[in-house]
Amino acid sequence: MHWVCLRSVEIPLSEITQDFSEIQIQLQQLTASWRIPNGAPVSWVLPSDIVGAFNFCKQNDIATDISSFSPFNLNDLRVSELIKNSAMYQTIYWTHKDWSNEIARISEQLNWTCVEFFSRAQLFIKIFPKQESEYSLLLEGHGLDVSLHIYAFSGSILRTTKVSANHAPDLAAFVKKEVKSLPLKMTNDFQLFVLNVDPELVQSLQRDFKVEQLPLNSSIALMSRLLLSSEEGIELSPTYGSLLSRVNAFSLAIAIAASAMFSIAVWYDGVLQSDIDLNRRQLRKETARFQTAKYVRAETIKMADAVRAKQSIVVEPSSFKLLAEVLPALTVPASLSYFDQNGRTLKIAGIQGESEAVKSSMEKNPIFLDVHITVAPEELKADKQVFSLEFLWRDVDREIHEATVPKAMK
């Protein structure tokens, strides 16, 4: 799920007041112009003078009541949820019921569902640069107001408080006092950060502390990060019930979809099985015919291969036939001493004959072409009246074969 900020606005109030009527009027206009639906869940991020925080561990503070951390009676407070049986320190947020009732009233009049209060200090959790110090202190300015937030190394909030106008001139002394007043055993191993604080005040702090300016994040980014985190504030109206309903509805939907798919699969499996039975019967019925057809096909291929192979031999020259054609061309007393037929080329040589006479005799046979006289073989050179010829022969059988046999039979 991806959340995006659709709209935002910063509304300056005319003066610092504890009267929320101006805020209500401004929000009324926004609800109308932004068309915020009735019952929209709304979380409030409130300053340190409305939502306070302290660090608490049930086992370590077994004899201590939560109310001892605040100036008010526990019955007058709204407190964030205490995780029972936890040995870890946890940050407890609290607000006076007067505040919570007032904000709840405004929310109701705006037709919003007020779900949670967050402390403004929670906006800055875990945004500090990497550091070795055990604690981080943040002085955050907002207009004329300055707040001090103290964080443990783990990111939990130890304290959040507003710097009163009286303390502003000697801010360093105020910081030291706040650090000392922490109930935990606090060392001087801390890093002081400032954000949006008047430069003159920062200069005064630098005389006593090493001060680091915190990079400025947009308030929208800080708000979005807090809303999407698992950080908890003071819960007024639980929202996880809808999550459980969604999980159950989603499970039901998956179960229904899976059942439907399973039913389809079962039906289709039945179709497949009847197809299998039908096809098996068909195969059994046709097997003998199929095997006969296969046998005939294989036999025909073999026979065709045999005929083709025989044809390839038949079209080869018959050497004895060529010898029989050559011999009549020799006239007495010429005799043949050498005969060589290789493909379409013929070479002959002999004795007691004139080359020209034998050549002209050969040329009379139309199957002999390109008859010409060549050098006699070495073994005949010593003899008298040697003739030696080379010529080609026309493959009449092949020509007849190619002219008569249809292409399909080749």
Place this chain on the structure above:
Amino acid sequence: MKRDLVRAFRHHGIRPLVIPVLVVASILLVVAQNIDGYLTHQEEATDLALRLEVMESTFQFSKIIEEKNELLKPEYSQIQARAFLSGNAEISVDSMQNHLTGLLQSLYFENIQLAKLGPAQNRNAAVLAVDAKFTGVPQQLPRLEAALAVNQKAMRVNRLQIKALKDASGGGPRIEINARFLGLHLVPVEPKIVKPVPASR
């Protein structure tokens, strides 16, 4: 969302996950129990459909093939009768060499040397080639030609070289013959055996 999950878990533990886990587990169980059978049926149905398709296409051409078969049978019978028959062309070429040696010896040719040409192709039908070198007298050549024409196995000479030899003994003329003999190798057609199809797979 994260915050809601943390709170739901804190207040209800893993109970909210029971229904989704049960649903997923049931789905997995049902799928695991049925998927093998389903896939087997699907595979078998595809296989059978394919076999039927092959069968149909075979039947489609069987009539034409039978006609060709009938057409080729007489010629094939003649060819088969005079071919070298064996399951392997190497065996056929050895048989041809033996046969040729016997033939040349029966015609009183001398100094017979034979060499087969390269590896014989091992197919249903192949042309075998053997080079032969032998000596004799010119009068033996027509007898060789006549013997080849009526020989039990069909062989043909497609390359021939004849040289007259000088005879120091003063006898009749002698010749040296180099000839290439061609023969035909056939793998015999196996007898038809119809295999029964199993009643079920």
